[in-house]
Amino acid sequence: MGDARRYLDLPSPFPMKRGGELHGAHVAYETWGTLNAARDNAVLVLTGLSPSAHMTSCDEDPSPGWWQDMAGPGKAIDTDRWFAICVNSLGSDKGSTGPASLDPATGEPYRLSFPELALEDVANAAHAVVASLGITQLACLIGCSMGGMSALAYMLLHPGSVRAHISVDTAPQAQPFAIAIRSLQREAIRLDRHWNEGVYDDANYPDIGMSIARKLGVITYRSAMEWNGRFARIRLDPEQREDEPFGREFQVESYLEGHARRFVRTFDPNCYLYLSRASDWFDIAEYGHGSVQEGLKRICIEQAMVIGVSTDILFPLQQQEQIAEGLQAAGAKVEFVALDSPQGHDAFLVDIEHYSPAIGGFLNRLAAAPSPRW
Known part of the structure; x- marks a missing residue:
């Protein structure tokens, strides 16, 4: 079996939000579909805590991906239409530089000498991948679970780099539970x-x-x-x-x-x-003088879909409502989808029957009515 994984060498040094920097770091990613001449059909997917960049199968790697039934030719994330990118989070062990990687300064694994990791670092590393592909603005940024928080950071740190956003079972900050x-x-x-x-x-x-x-x-x-x-x-x-x-x-x-x-x-x-700790630390209120709503209001995109599920106890529906309200207040046209799946937080991975029409429908409408560039 081949490997569809590609690597981007990050700028060296790569500064980290909470101090410290990485030298000789890289991130792993995979792509599906074809980037069009205008370079405006790119969709970036940011993952939860443990998945790799292998979102769905492809010729080089036909093994099923972690979102196999959601992405691919003719599926909700239709790779016949979109150029889909999935990045393995910085700090992970699925090809990107993280605590398990060798520290070039010592030749030994970083282990706990790896700098403190924030989801803003994950977002900046993903943005470097997109920029390296010659894409100045994503057609859509999709973030699931932890990746949804990374996506919020991405849009805050890189204004104008995203046209539309799909927020899936995530939160603007971690709740005490x-x-x-x-x-x-x-x-x-x-x-x-x-x-x-x-x-x-x-x-x-x-x-x-x-x-x-x-x-x-x-x-x-x-x-x-x-x-x-x-x-x-x-x-x-x-x-x-x-x-x-x-x-x-x-x-x-x-x-x-x-x-x-x-x-x-x-x-x-x-x-x-x-x-895990990076997920706890993330708080969009840091960007809004202590207010989640003010932090969200700093995100400039044209449209968004926010999806949540009523049985999610980790990222409850009320937090999805917060995101939807905040993005709307920022001027985006927002669709809010509350699903009734019994599967809880994992629903976006297993209840494809309900998530797929929502995500696919939003992307189809996006493709049908391209907005003028700013």
Whole structure:
């Protein structure tokens, strides 16, 4: 199987928002479709915390992407029409420079010597990719979950670089509940003795900490309604139970264990810690003298669609309403879509049936009625 991943060398030094700088850093990205002569059909997608840049399959890499059913020829993000770009977040371990990368100054992994990471740094690195492709203004910027916060930073830091925006299940700032959950996830990793202040290897790896962090995540990504519907109080068959005190007894426990096992060695623990904390730190009110609405009012775009789901406990619907109101107050024509999916925060990944018509419809209308450039 080939690799569709491409790399951009970031300017060196690359300054970080909270101090420090990176030397010799790069970000990984993938593209689909063709950039037109006017270079005005580009759509950038910014991801949640853990995905790679492989959003959907392509000739070089036919493996399914993390948003396989949403993007591709004839799909909602129609790559026959749009030039789609997906960037792996700075700080991740899926090809971009992050805590797991080698520090050119020492030849050793950065680990905890990596500079403090902010979502503004993620946004600036993504903007560098877009600029390197000769694109001065994106037709649309799509941000999902953590990527939605990075997208808000992108539009604030690079005025005039985005024509339209689709905000998916995100927030203008983390709420205390989301911070509390992420704080516990980070604590689970840090308390694993194999984490060892960030110095671990394959033989001594914080499997237990990462497993608990993932289980906490999966619990909050879905809704109580879905847990009830899928598992109720169904117990495991006797032969499936663990023969130890307080071992797994219910089906839901076994489900979480399976999820955790599949995730644990696929994402670097230090990268997880850095990106998780960056999500907590992001606050658009910093750009509006302490007011979320004033911060949002500084974003200049023509139109936006803001999508949320009523069962999302991490990024509740009320925060989507905040974003919609703020962008409207800034002069954008805004469509607000409140979906009733039982799948909670993960709905944008699994409830394609409802998300796809909303996202595809917005992009179709965008293509049908191009606005004059400013």
